[in-house]
Amino acid sequence: MIKKIRKKKKRRKFKNPSVNQIPGKMVYVGEKSTQEKAIEVFEYNKDMLEFQKFTATEEVLDYRNTPHTTWIDFVGLTHTNDIEILGKHFGLHPLLLEDVVNTRQRPKIEVYDDYVFISVKMLYYDNGNSLVKEHISLAFGHNFVLSFQESESEVFDGIRERLKNKTGRLRTFKSDYLAYALLDAIVDNYFEVVEHIAERVEKLEDLLFLEQSQENIAQDIQKAKREIIRIRKATFPIKEVIVHLENENHKLIEKRTKSYIRDLHDHAIQVAENIDIYREMTWGLMDMYMSTISNKMNEVMKVLTIMASIFIPLTFIAGIYGMNFDYMPELQLKYGYFYVWGLMLLVFFGLLWYFKRKKWL
Amino acid sequence: MIKKIRKKKKRRKFKNPSVNQIPGKMVYVGEKSTQEKAIEVFEYNKDMLEFQKFTATEEVLDYRNTPHTTWIDFVGLTHTNDIEILGKHFGLHPLLLEDVVNTRQRPKIEVYDDYVFISVKMLYYDNGNSLVKEHISLAFGHNFVLSFQESESEVFDGIRERLKNKTGRLRTFKSDYLAYALLDAIVDNYFEVVEHIAERVEKLEDLLFLEQSQENIAQDIQKAKREIIRIRKATFPIKEVIVHLENENHKLIEKRTKSYIRDLHDHAIQVAENIDIYREMTWGLMDMYMSTISNKMNEVMKVLTIMASIFIPLTFIAGIYGMNFDYMPELQLKYGYFYVWGLMLLVFFGLLWYFKRKKWL
Amino acid sequence: MIKKIRKKKKRRKFKNPSVNQIPGKMVYVGEKSTQEKAIEVFEYNKDMLEFQKFTATEEVLDYRNTPHTTWIDFVGLTHTNDIEILGKHFGLHPLLLEDVVNTRQRPKIEVYDDYVFISVKMLYYDNGNSLVKEHISLAFGHNFVLSFQESESEVFDGIRERLKNKTGRLRTFKSDYLAYALLDAIVDNYFEVVEHIAERVEKLEDLLFLEQSQENIAQDIQKAKREIIRIRKATFPIKEVIVHLENENHKLIEKRTKSYIRDLHDHAIQVAENIDIYREMTWGLMDMYMSTISNKMNEVMKVLTIMASIFIPLTFIAGIYGMNFDYMPELQLKYGYFYVWGLMLLVFFGLLWYFKRKKWL
Amino acid sequence: MIKKIRKKKKRRKFKNPSVNQIPGKMVYVGEKSTQEKAIEVFEYNKDMLEFQKFTATEEVLDYRNTPHTTWIDFVGLTHTNDIEILGKHFGLHPLLLEDVVNTRQRPKIEVYDDYVFISVKMLYYDNGNSLVKEHISLAFGHNFVLSFQESESEVFDGIRERLKNKTGRLRTFKSDYLAYALLDAIVDNYFEVVEHIAERVEKLEDLLFLEQSQENIAQDIQKAKREIIRIRKATFPIKEVIVHLENENHKLIEKRTKSYIRDLHDHAIQVAENIDIYREMTWGLMDMYMSTISNKMNEVMKVLTIMASIFIPLTFIAGIYGMNFDYMPELQLKYGYFYVWGLMLLVFFGLLWYFKRKKWL
Amino acid sequence: MIKKIRKKKKRRKFKNPSVNQIPGKMVYVGEKSTQEKAIEVFEYNKDMLEFQKFTATEEVLDYRNTPHTTWIDFVGLTHTNDIEILGKHFGLHPLLLEDVVNTRQRPKIEVYDDYVFISVKMLYYDNGNSLVKEHISLAFGHNFVLSFQESESEVFDGIRERLKNKTGRLRTFKSDYLAYALLDAIVDNYFEVVEHIAERVEKLEDLLFLEQSQENIAQDIQKAKREIIRIRKATFPIKEVIVHLENENHKLIEKRTKSYIRDLHDHAIQVAENIDIYREMTWGLMDMYMSTISNKMNEVMKVLTIMASIFIPLTFIAGIYGMNFDYMPELQLKYGYFYVWGLMLLVFFGLLWYFKRKKWL
Ligand SMILES: [Mg+2]
Ligand SMILES: [Mg+2]
Ligand SMILES: [Mg+2]
Ligand SMILES: [Mg+2]
Ligand SMILES: [Mg+2]
Ligand SMILES: [Mg+2]
Ligand SMILES: [Mg+2]
Ligand SMILES: [Mg+2]
Ligand SMILES: [Mg+2]
Ligand SMILES: [Mg+2]
Ligand SMILES: [Mg+2]
Ligand SMILES: [Mg+2]
Ligand SMILES: [Mg+2]
Ligand SMILES: [Mg+2]
Numbered sequence A, B, C, D, E: 001m002i003k004k005i006r007k008k009k010k011r012r013k014f015k016n017p018s019v020n021q022i023p024g025k026m027v028y029v030g031e032k033s034t035q036e037k038a039i040e041v042f043e044y045n046k047d048m049l050e051f052q053k054f055t056a057t058e059e060v061l062d063y064r065n066t067p068h069t070t071w072i073d074f075v076g077l078t079h080t081n082d083i084e085i086l087g088k089h090f091g092l093h094p095l096l097l098e099d100v101v102n103t104r105q106r107p108k109i110e111v112y113d114d115y116v117f118i119s120v121k122m123l124y125y126d127n128g129n130s131l132v133k134e135h136i137s138l139a140f141g142h143n144f145v146l147s148f149q150e151s152e153s154e155v156f157d158g159i160r161e162r163l164k165n166k167t168g169r170l171r172t173f174k175s176d177y178l179a180y181a182l183l184d185a186i187v188d189n190y191f192e193v194v195e196h197i198a199e200r201v202e203k204l205e206d207l208l209f210l211e212q213s214q215e216n217i218a219q220d221i222q223k224a225k226r227e228i229i230r231i232r233k234a235t236f237p238i239k240e241v242i243v244h245l246e247n248e249n250h251k252l253i254e255k256r257t258k259s260y261i262r263d264l265h266d267h268a269i270q271v272a273e274n275i276d277i278y279r280e281m282t283w284g285l286m287d288m289y290m291s292t293i294s295n296k297m298n299e300v301m302k303v304l305t306i307m308a309s310i311f312i313p314l315t316f317i318a319g320i321y322g323m324n325f326d327y328m329p330e331l332q333l334k335y336g337y338f339y340v341w342g343l344m345l346l347v348f349f350g351l352l353w354y355f356k357r358k359k360w361l
């Protein structure tokens, strides 16, 4: 166990890389993953769709000048050089490129004349049921959308599918709608995460209601608290991002897209409200757990009190007649022994009756 | 009991249907109910009232063009196709139709050029005394009001009655007033729900004041907390909806209706204030319950302490004279046995007096 | 005791009268009192004062057209017909008349072109020291002030007195100042209520400081909490009402009255601040009570531990020499019995010294 | 002790004097002090300073018309007549004069065309280390500053000193700067009060860290809470007062004075922040105290458990061989007595080892 | 230990130096350090860099008129005379110079026509792992930046390095960017401090999860609380400072610098969010610690109850047959002794089974 503590300490011992760095210097701060670089390009309009995978960043630069909408999905934030080349080619500010690779960056939106930059967190539970938090950045300009992810995930699969569907809305709208659709897929996934935490909190509550001997439930409650705090931190700022997008009068954002962004705003509020509800419930669980412990202690004390209160006086009576005085008249009575038994039974049932009346039995 | 936990888990296991869906795709997310589709139409003005029930959606579409105010009340949110046909015919945005059938949608208002859309929660306690939360949507435009409900309820019965009354205000006002009246009926019902929770909280408080052995009261408090949290979530957003309606300068909303909306605003604030008062009181109950448990434990400990403190020393004295030493002068005293009894009574009453003075007896 | 709970339940069982009612329909919702209707009229200006009591509402209607300021004080909110006649004659909106008789209406102000309507709560402690909350409504227009009260109280006696005083400010100002004066009398009374709750909280604190055996103090704290919550709910909204009045540029409100309203605003803030201070203190009392219980339990446990820890080992020693082995050398020692007494005294004083060092004695 | 409670009750029984009073009627509400009236006048400009003490209010009225700045410092709020004469002569509104003598008035600022009125609280610890709260009012107009205090204090001594210094800023600025300087002296004193409460909270924390038997520490924490609540109430509103002064564009407030008021604003925020920090720490102390009590109880219980668990089984063994059965083979063994001792030592050390392993010893 | 308390008391006993002082009078309020005065000057533009150290303040005054950007870094806030000379020469307002040396000054920004003044806190952990809080002030005007520090620290080493780098952004931007870079270095260091506190809180949580006998963990939690409160107070106001800087349209702040300030704003928010997360977690730890103590007490009580409940009845049985009645038939039974052993084993295993069923074993 002590080891576990040490390991945790070590995990944090690496020097925070952003200290003493020039602003705009791109530094990847997450765990060094071995994620291969992967670039997917979707080129589409109402009438056509072209899909291709690349590994060399230089090969996708020409997509900037195509007349159709282009979605370049870049996976692998450790490849800072490639991101720099790609970002500069599409005109992104160096400080934004720093934000793309800084996995600790909080969700935000930055509106420039020619493009809009959005950075958010993608959340999901992996197979081992532990929460994964991924840093995702989007930039959309005239005819292009760039997306930067830490690793390949299934969150955008639905959008890939819908792009292939000729009659869908995605192909008839512009880059602003694709950016909206990507954000929408991320927020939809937040609902999954909320469901997961809801199940967990309700299970903890059920366990407390059973009042069985679960001593480590305090830990589970504390862990749930911690996870809810983490989820809250990752998801709450997206509301501001979406509100900003909703109120922005940018040439890139079409009027018909605004209704969809308003709808997304709605979803973001709903996620936030649900998280706060489970947060409040989890806080209450600790109070309830304390009352459960106290009730158990009460039960333990009652058993002790009943046993001791009944047998200590009886033992005293037996002790009396175990004394060795030369002259103890009761000892010579013929039925003295039986009289004493009678007295003891009287005391025994008297105390039982007393405890019954107190509802301790 | 373990089963109960598993079942709950299963209940949530269905895939959240809104993930990976196209925005505007109508997906009913509540429990699959067997509610039959039911359509009621009220056609009225100052001078006439026509009431009819339908089962086929197509039959009501012509009401759009009648010169009188028409209220179409559609029951059965699982019938998404019918809702789509009806909604499109009356010109509702696809995203709104998605909200009509999404029972998890939070209360909101959307103002379009030709109509106003409102989505809220209807709350009531059913016969089994469990809280029912129903998703209700309203849309009112020139000469029409649409309402969409999950199932038939009695909440709007009063309005049906008043429509039949020729001299009432309802028939002389337009669609905006009917929409107000429907919201008013819903908010009036919130007061009923608040009364119900008030009774429950006060009953819990009374039980705590009796200080009897109610070990599961912590659960009841936690359940009341949870229910208050749910009610709060369902009712609070209606304030924003009504404020928005109050401040809206829409051609559909007549000036004379504004006073009524302001009155409704008042009621919504009152509901919210009352909920928060019972919320605060419920939170305090847990603290009070903890003090009750601690007081009980104090009582148990006192009994134990009194019994043990009195009889352990007496038993010790008896033990002394139960020793088998060859030479123990007291044993041979003629009245030794009675002297010891005297000593024991002295100890007994001395300790009784001590505990009395400490007010433990 | 169980009966008490049932009764409370019954008290709330009456159907909430505002459900399924037409808006503007006047429904008295308080307890059915037997309060007789009583109407007092003060007609005054700088030079004259005329005072008269009436029982028939119709007789006071003509006062609307007198050239002097008229104060009509109507007592008895169950008389909804009379209030309707009076209100309509003075031009009040039907929704306001509903608010006049709805004793659950929260404090509010409504400004119309020709009059200003204010509804607040009057609070005082009755002879039996229980808090009385009364619903009061005021409406002032050109040359008239209407006031509607649940029952006769002494709160406005000071104003009646001052009206009779020819040189006072009241007679030289208009209806706006009289309305201010009535509000001022109500707010002044709030200070009395705050004093009362302050005394109570400080008495509870003193009782806790004495640390005597008061087991029902938790109930008293909870009751104080509940009362503070009620007072807060009744008094806080008056701040908004007064701020609204202060900022209103209405032809009825003279500039010279504004200074007085600002002063009233000051008082309302002071009431609110004081309530919150006693609220915070009361919340802290529960924590302190818990520490008191725990300290008492500590004391109980110490007595038990000392008694048991001292006499159980001694009893064991006595038990040793109560054994019946054929060969126990100590038993035959001449002074064996006294040696054992020596050993016991050693153990006894050793343990006493140990507990003294631990400061348990 | 009971007496103390009664006395407190009595202290509050005096009728709140502001009830049923005409607004603007001056009523002193503090304790009836025997403070003599004292009037000090400073008449100064860049080149001259004249200082004089008066006892008759009429003698200072002429200072209104002197061409230099005049500071009239009036001590003794019970002398309402003198304050009324002085206030009226300098043109103060009657409601302000009411505020001057109402020691319960919360801090506020009122800006009139010809003067600015400020009312705040002066706080300091007296010799007996109890907190003194004094009501102070300032009014500054063209060429004059009036100050009204409850009793003579040392807080303004520094300013009197600086006035005598010809080269100081005070003599070259106008009445606005003198008013600022008086407020600054008051706020500087708040820092002293914060230091005092800081010391006290830190001492309580140290006592808790020592974990010694201090049973009345809960009372000390509660008292510290109460004092912090009082200080907070007295000092927080001064922020609003200063912000108002800072934003006011009044002919009386020179631009060069504004920087000083901004600096004062800074200090007021700092005071408020520090109070809230000590407030939060004090609230945490109660939680820590509870954990201290629980730890002590744990220790008590361990001693009991160890003593009882060790000696009760041993006593049972001794009891076995104290039985008087005719046939008990062990009793006749030659070394039976010693075998039993062996068994007892085994049990004794076995249990010791068990408790050691559990880390209870 | 008592000594430690006294020392703390003494530490605060020095008279607060700002009381009774003229505003703008420079008074150093920190601990009297022996820090030598040290002045470093960087003179640079795109093409040149000149670096020099000085000890006499007079020697650096001429740098005001050089055509290049000059950074004068002054170390040693006790040298108030030098700071006054330097500050006056560069035109700083006397109140700002007071703020430079007042180490208790809260973070703030003041914008004057010719320069911008910023005062913040630098935080770092020293070698002994205790938190160091340093007061730092910056002033930047046309072609100059002044910085005033308490003592030499490594926080600005990175900036010194980057200044020497000809191609870096620092040399091509003006004084506003250098000021930004200094603030950025300070905020980057806050991340280090947050990491440190994060490690500590997580270590405390791990210790609680191990549930070992750490009685002083309550103290560690309280100390962590106190440190988080201190860090919060020092770091939160920097957000306001940066927001003010971001929104300021001052001739000194170039448009290209604004993006960098916005980025800094982002970092400040992130620091604040992280601090609040660890604050919330720390507050929860106390609740968890209480549950740990209660669980331990439960375990202790169970051991006592099991031991006492098993052996007290057995001892009673032994006591029965230790009585000395003349006629006790069981005593004469041949196998009476063994029958009694049988009975005792029955009781023993019966109780063991009972406690097992209750899951206490
Ligand atoms: Mg909590
Ligand atoms: Mg809590
Ligand atoms: Mg809580
Ligand atoms: Mg809690
Ligand atoms: Mg709590
Ligand atoms: Mg709670
Ligand atoms: Mg609470
Ligand atoms: Mg509480
Ligand atoms: Mg609470
Ligand atoms: Mg609590
Ligand atoms: Mg609580
Ligand atoms: Mg509390
Ligand atoms: Mg609380
Ligand atoms: Mg609290």
Ligand SMILES: [Mg+2]
Residues within 6 Å of the ligand: C283, C284, C287, D283, D286
């Ligand atoms: Mg508290």
Ligand SMILES: [Mg+2]
Residues within 6 Å of the ligand: B287, C287
């Ligand atoms: Mg508490």
Ligand SMILES: [Mg+2]
Residues within 6 Å of the ligand: B287, C283, C286, C287
């Ligand atoms: Mg509490």
Ligand SMILES: [Mg+2]
Residues within 6 Å of the ligand: none
């Ligand atoms: Mg609490």
Ligand SMILES: [Mg+2]
Residues within 6 Å of the ligand: D283, D284, D287
């Ligand atoms: Mg607390």
Ligand SMILES: [Mg+2]
Residues within 6 Å of the ligand: D283
């Ligand atoms: Mg608290």
Ligand SMILES: [Mg+2]
Residues within 6 Å of the ligand: D283, D284
């Ligand atoms: Mg707290």
Ligand SMILES: [Mg+2]
Residues within 6 Å of the ligand: D283, D284, D287, E283
């Ligand atoms: Mg706390």
Ligand SMILES: [Mg+2]
Residues within 6 Å of the ligand: C287, D283, D286, D287
């Ligand atoms: Mg607390």
Ligand SMILES: [Mg+2]
Residues within 6 Å of the ligand: D287
């Ligand atoms: Mg607490």
Ligand SMILES: [Mg+2]
Residues within 6 Å of the ligand: E283
């Ligand atoms: Mg807390």
Ligand SMILES: [Mg+2]
Residues within 6 Å of the ligand: E283, E284, E287
């Ligand atoms: Mg807490």
Ligand SMILES: [Mg+2]
Residues within 6 Å of the ligand: E283, E284
């Ligand atoms: Mg908490």
Ligand SMILES: [Mg+2]
Residues within 6 Å of the ligand: A283, E283, E284, E287
């Ligand atoms: Mg907590």
Ligand SMILES: [Mg+2]
Residues within 6 Å of the ligand: A286, E287
């Ligand atoms: Mg808590």
Ligand SMILES: [Mg+2]
Residues within 6 Å of the ligand: D287, E283, E286, E287
């Ligand atoms: Mg707490």
